[in-house]
Amino acid sequence: MSLAATTLLLPAPDASWRVWKPRATSSAETVESPAEAKHVSKPLLIGLPASACRTIGLILPQTDAELLEQIISTQLERRGFKLEQDAVGRNYRWHLLGQNGGLAIVSVDILAEPFPEALAASHASDYTAALRLAQLPAGHIVIIEEQGDLVLAASHQGKLYHSHIFAKAPAAEDVLTLEITLARLTLESELGPDSIDGVALVGANFDKGLTTRLSSILDLPVRVLADLPPNGALETRTWTKMLPSGVRTAISTSTQRSKLIRALVLGGMLYASLAFLGFAYLHFQEKRAEKLAEEVEVTSEPAAAVRKANERWKVLAPAIEPQRYPLFLLGEINRIMPGSGIVIRKFEVKGKEIDIRGEARDAQLAFQFIEDFKKNRVLSRYEWTNPRPEVKGTTASFRAQGKLP
Secondary structure (H helix, E strand, C coil), X not given: CEHHHCXXXXXXXXXXXXXXXXXXXXXXXXXXXXXXXXXXXXXXXXXXXXXXXXXXXXXXXXXXXHHHHHHHHHHHHHCCCCCCECCCCECXXXXXXXXXXXXXXXXXXXXXXXXXXXXXXXXXXXXXXXXXXXXXXXXXXXXXXXXXXXXXXXXXXXXXXXXXEEEECCCXXXXXXXXXXXXXXXXXXXXXXXXXXXXXXXXXXXXXXXXXXXXXXXXXXXXXXXXXXXXXXXXXXXXXXXCCHHHHHHHHHHHHHHHHHHHHXXXXXXXXXXXXXXXXXXXXXXXXXXXXXXHHHHHHHHHHHHHHHHHHHHHHHHHHCHHHCHHHHHHHHHHHCCCCCEEEEEEEEECCXXXXXXXXXXXXXXHHHHHHHCCCCCHHHCEEECCCCEEECCEEEEEEEEECC
16 A cells, blocks of 8 residues: 555644645645544544654664564563554554664654553554654654654654654753754764754744754754655555554454354345245245146046046956966966875865865975965965964864965
């Protein structure tokens, strides 16, 4: 995301906030607080004053980004800062400004703790230090008023390196002189000799006489700038999200609520789809049932006639089915009779029933004879019952009854 496509909210010298539209060269709108900027176009990037966002410059060994971040975290924790991070974002962000003699020049923005509730805006896409967004004069110490506080800022190649509040506005000349002198000594020891070649006083409260006097005392050129416009060429695409805990919580809650609503909507749509499919299937089945009922009604008379004819044929089966003729059945019995030992005394066929009585030379032969009925392809159609043979003398009387199912 380029800064040129982002709406900015920046602190004014007084307690208000200035709205900078994308690609605008000046701010034509002010609001009393970030909460009142919900109407502006998104994405909204809020630039915080130094009172809500500290900016610290670090000179660290040059290494890969992962190890460098670990070193930065250690340095910040040693200075007493509490670092927070979750899936939405974190309360700090570091920027690699360049290298100098094998050392990395790093600038870190970290949100104030506790963060001012008045500045928490859940509609903001990101936060940063306000001076991070400005076009800073390279090699200059900048003195600027932010919502009643005087802030000293220093840059490396025009990128914010360090900033801090040192007094309430307006400040006496001796306070300005002392602060600029101390800052210059510190910055030159970190960034190198002659890294500071001027001072810029930003705002309408600095007169030309003050610049002349300060220039004479500091032995540095001092100039007054009306304002620091945003740097439209700044690239924020690789920035990690820096958000206060309240905003991160609100975003997480909103995201979870949105997921729940989407799940409920999808569930409702699925339920409605299933209900519609169930109704359509029921309607289809009803139509099918009606059609089948019509077909049954059309075929009921022919079906009844067929059933009646079938019943008649069943009645006539003993007369027209050769396999049920008594002589045919008797022939099948003769086929399975042994050569000797079995005498048939009675053979009678009544409809679906057969009654056979006879004598065998022993009970085992009688039993085997009846068992052979069940293996015959014709006689096996009958269900056979055979009481235990009665042995009288040297013969065994038997009886077998078969019935078609």
